[in-house]
C-alpha cells in the first residue's frame with residue numbers, strides 16, 4: 001500500500017507568538033517550529049498501514065526551506081521518503097493554492113491513501129484535506145477518529161466524531177483521510193530512525209518542476225486575502241473570593257449562576 | 264572552535280526531552296516513594312534506541328556518538344536519576360565493554376538483546392572489602408575443562424536484581440593487582456550465580472542495588488571477555504565511559520534543581536514581592552546556573568574527546584568530579600530557595616538532593632577522581648602508587 005502523508009511545519013503551540021508590528025504575519029525570531037501535531041497522527045496512521053500492508057509512506061510538504069526539519073521528523077518516525085515544494089512564488093498563496101500544489105505532487109506519486117491532519121494548529125482552517133480530495137478526485141473522510149482498513153486493503157470504514165455521536169463512513173481506496181488527534185498515539189522518532197533520516201535526501205521542488213505557475217497558485221490566484229493578525233485580548237485578572245467557607249461557596253455559586261451563567 | 268550541536272544532536276535531544284517529560288517525569292515521584300523497577304519505561308526507552316545508544320546499528324544499537332549519549336543521559340536524569348541509572352549502566356558498563364572487547368560471536372549473541380530491552384545488563388566489580396581499591400578484588404576464576412568456575416561475592420551491583428547479563432571481574436591468574444584480573448560475561452541462568460542482599464538506599468530508589476553471589480558459578484570459556492589478564496584494563500577503560508554517564512546524570516539533576524528553584528523563586532511571595540527579587544536568591548540562582556553550565560561544558564568536552572578517539576580519562580574524571588559536586592551543591596541551594604517547602608516531599612527538590620549524593624560516590628568517589636586527575640597533573644610516579 002502506498003501512502004502519502006501531508007505535513008506542515010508550524011510554530012510550537014507552547015511557544016509564545018509575537019505578531020509583526022504591521023499585523024501581516026508572526027515574528028519568527030527565536031520561534032520553535034515543529035511538525036503540526038495533527039500531522040504526527042497522520043504520519044503514525046500511515047506508518048501503521050505500512051506495517052499492516054507493506055508499501056511506502058511518502059511525506060509531502062509545501063513551505064519554506066526550513067520546513068525540511070518537519071519532514072526530517074517524519075522520516076525519523078519511519079517514513080520512507082519526503083518531498084518539499086518550496087518556492088518564493090507561493091508567498092501569500094491561500095489554502096486552495098496550497099492544495100493545488102499538493103495535488104500536483106501527489107499526482108506524480110502512487111497513492112492508495114492520502115492522509116492529512118484534520119487541521120493545522122497555526123491557521124485552524126481545516127480546508128486543505130477537503131480541497132485536496134477534490135483536486136485529486138478522491139473520495140474523502142474527514143476528522144477520522146477510528147480507522148479500520150479491510151484485510152485486502154481495498155477500502156476503509158472510519159468513525160467520525162460528530163456533534164453528539166459517531167458517524168460511521170465507508171470509503172473505497174484510493175481515498176483521502178484527515179485525522180483527529182484521538183486516532184492514535186504517535187510514536188517518538190527513534191535514535192536509529194534519526195540517524196537513518198539524516199542520511200535520506202529530501203527532494204525539493206519548485207512550481208516550475210511541477211508545471212505550475214504563480215498565476216495559477218500564488219497570491220494572484222488567491223481567493224482570500226489576509227487582512228490583519230492581532231493578538232488575543234489580555235486575560236483579565238482572576239478574582240479572589242474572601243470570607244469563610246460558607247460565604248465563599250455562596251459567592252461562587254452566585255457568580256456561576258448570575259455572571260458566568262453556567263449553572 | 265565551534266560550540267554548535269549538530270542538527271542530529273538537537274533532534275535527539277529534543278526527542279528524548281519530550282519522551283522524558285511525558286513518560287518519565289510524571290512517574291518520578293512515585294518511583295521514589297514506593298520504589299519499583301520501571302519495566303514499562305525501560306521497554307519504551309528501548310524502543311527509542313536508548314538502551315544501546317553507541318552500539319553499532321548492525322548489532323541492534325542506535326549507532327550515535329558520545330555527545331548524543333551525554334545529551335540523552337542529561338535529559339533522562341533531569342526527569343528521574345533513578346531511571347537514568349538503570350539505562351546508563353546498561354549502556355556504559357555492559358554494552359560498551361562487549362562492543363569494544365567482545366568477539367564477533369559475543370557481540371552477536373549479547374548486544375541485540377541488550378539493545379532491544381529483551382535483556383538487561385549489570386556490572387559486577389565492587390566487593391565487600393574492595394571498593395575504591397577495586398583492582399585488589401579477590402573473586403577467583405579457575406579453569407575447569409571448557410569452563411571457568413567463578414567464586415566470590417560482588418556487592419552494590421546496579422540492576423543486580425533485574426539483570427540477566429552480568430559483566431563480572433575475577434582473578435584468573437596469580438599476578439597481583441590489575442594484571443591478574445579477567446572479565447567474564449555471566450548469564451544469570453548459568454549455574455551457581457544468585458542474588459543476595461538488596462540494599463535500601465538514600466536515593467535513585469527505583470534502580471536496584473544488589474549483592475551477586477558467585478558460588479562456583481560455571482561460565483563457558485567462550486564467555487571470557489577480552490584476553491585473560493586484561494580484565495583490569497577493561498574495567499578501567501569502561502569506567503571512563505561510565506563516568507561520562509554519571510557526569511551527565513549529575514548535570515541533569517543540577518538542571519532539574521535549577522529549573523524548579525527558578526520557577527519557585529518567581530512565584531513565591533514574601534514581604535510583598537517574589538523572593539526572586541531578593542538579591543540573596545538571585546545570587547544563588549546565578550551560581551547554580553553558572554556551575555551547571557560549567558559542568559555541562561566539561562561533560563561535553565569529555566564526550567567530544569571520546570568521539571575523536573582520543574584518550575579522555577583525565578577529562579572524564581574532571582567532568583564527573585565537577586558535575587557531581589555541582590549536583591550536590593545546586594540541589595542543596597534549591598532546598599534553601601524553597602525554604603520549608605523544599606524539605607518535604609510535596610516538591611521534588613528533596614529528591615534531587617538525595618539522588619545527587621550518589622554521583623559523588625559510584626564509578627569512583629570524588630576522592631578517587633581527584634587521585635586520577637592529580638596523577639595526570641603531577642605525572643604518574645609522584646603519587647607514590649605502584
Ligand SMILES: Cc1cc2nc3c(=O)[nH]c(=O)nc-3n(C[C@H](O)[C@H](O)[C@H](O)COP(=O)(O)OP(=O)(O)OC[C@H]3O[C@@H](n4cnc5c(N)ncnc54)[C@H](O)[C@@H]3O)c2cc1C
Pocket residue numbers: 352385386387388389393394395396418419420421422464472621624625626627628629630631634
Ligand atoms: C547505589 C550504588 C550503586 C553502585 N553500583 C555499582 C555497580 O553497578 N557495580 C559495581 O561494581 N559497583 C557499584 N557500586 C559501588 C561503588 O562503585 C563503590 O561504592 C565506590 O567505588 C566506593 O567504594 P566503597 O563503597 O567500598 O568505599 P571505600 O572505597 O571504602 O571508600 C570509603 C571512603 O574512603 C575514601 N578513599 C578510599 N580510598 C582512598 C584513597 N586512596 N585516597 C583518598 N580517599 C580514599 C573514599 O573516597 C570514601 O570517601 C555502587 C554503589 C552504590 C552506593
